[in-house]
Amino acid sequence: MTAASGEVSELALARRRRGAELEDAILDAAFDELSEVGYTSFSVEGVAARAHTGKASIYRRWPTKAELACEAMTRRMPTPSECGIAPAVPDEVTTVDALRGVARAITRVLKSPAGDVIRSVKCEAAADPTLARLIDEEFQAPRRAAMLALLRRGVARGEVRPEAVTPMVADVLPALLTHRLILSREPVAEATITEIVEQVLIPLISVQRASPRRPVG
Amino acid sequence: MTAASGEVSELALARRRRGAELEDAILDAAFDELSEVGYTSFSVEGVAARAHTGKASIYRRWPTKAELACEAMTRRMPTPSECGIAPAVPDEVTTVDALRGVARAITRVLKSPAGDVIRSVKCEAAADPTLARLIDEEFQAPRRAAMLALLRRGVARGEVRPEAVTPMVADVLPALLTHRLILSREPVAEATITEIVEQVLIPLISVQRASPRRPVG
């Protein structure tokens, strides 16, 4: 999007965009604004500057800045599949290794612009029920469903104990990653992912447990 | 503090406070401001109004609003003991029941004014290393230590497997509660705590596991 956006915006500066083309540019700019300055500091002025358009053009389409922000988030947020969080897992991959892959994917998302958007909107959601519902439906529910599907696959393969297939267990990985990540601007080390997988996920979900098993990979 | 603050502030309105007394009132007001409007919307104007004092009196002591906010948080944040998160656990209480008690205590804190402060400052911490360090040292580290102590006690009683005594495992309960709580303004139901304890904590930390055990209490 960046490179393409660069090309388009050069042409855009030479001529005026209209209709859907302008809307797309505004939504892109709004998502970038959300990502870079967060929900609280999100401003229509900022979006207008990013999109090289006038505020009036924005207000002709979205009556308030909140509606613009929400639509930008809804329309531009990558899906779980796009993030690698709901992968099509080959047969030869164990559940633990698939979970390790999901952990890496969640980490990548949380460190991406989309992650910045999620984080800042989540913070606002604590005080705004509309945003809370948006985050839950658009972001958390699909990802929880993907995690549950992975756990069920594990049960079918005899790798996961059936009692572990619950929404609460499905939340453990994202909760821990978020918990660890929110105070750190450094990349989550592979070691942290290993700790989570070995110290928490394997003991928690595995059918049999004597001591943490060494991952096959 | 509320009732006492009511008495004191009546006298305060009749005469000028000086020195430490005024500082205390300002720090109280700052903590209330943080709790009610969050870190982002925290304003020195707001604190001055709450404390019934002039802005100049505040700026005489704290050069920036950030320093005031940080000191208010540091000085007014209840300790883990005050929250019931590092309880002196009687001998007859099992680790699981102690954890259930800690879960309730964490929940109470997260729903209290202090919880509102933590949440809002944590959100800001994502972009501010100074705040990140403050939150980690003043808030998360003591609580993680208390949780680790509880797990070690469990090991000594033969209830907890020794490999479960890690900072990552210690983070599971707070991470899940925060994850669940941040999008909900409703009280965390006792059922949610039960889910966490039975679906996650018991399977994760217990020495022996065949199927989830019924809690003793």
Add this chain to the structure above:
DNA sequence: CGCTTTAGATACGCCTGCGTCTCTTATCGG
């Protein structure tokens, strides 16, 4: 080309808050 519609630039009134400054006066101690 002419007409209609919309885009972009800019100005506007209003509001909030930061940090600074000034002035009056309360408070404290000798």
Add this chain to the structure above:
DNA sequence: CCGATAAGAGACGCAGGCGTATCTAAAGCG
């Protein structure tokens, strides 16, 4: 009581942003 100090009230310049309004002109279509 007097002098020194600090508190409280209010004003100030500045900045940023919300949402609205106006005007010029680009864009599209017949």
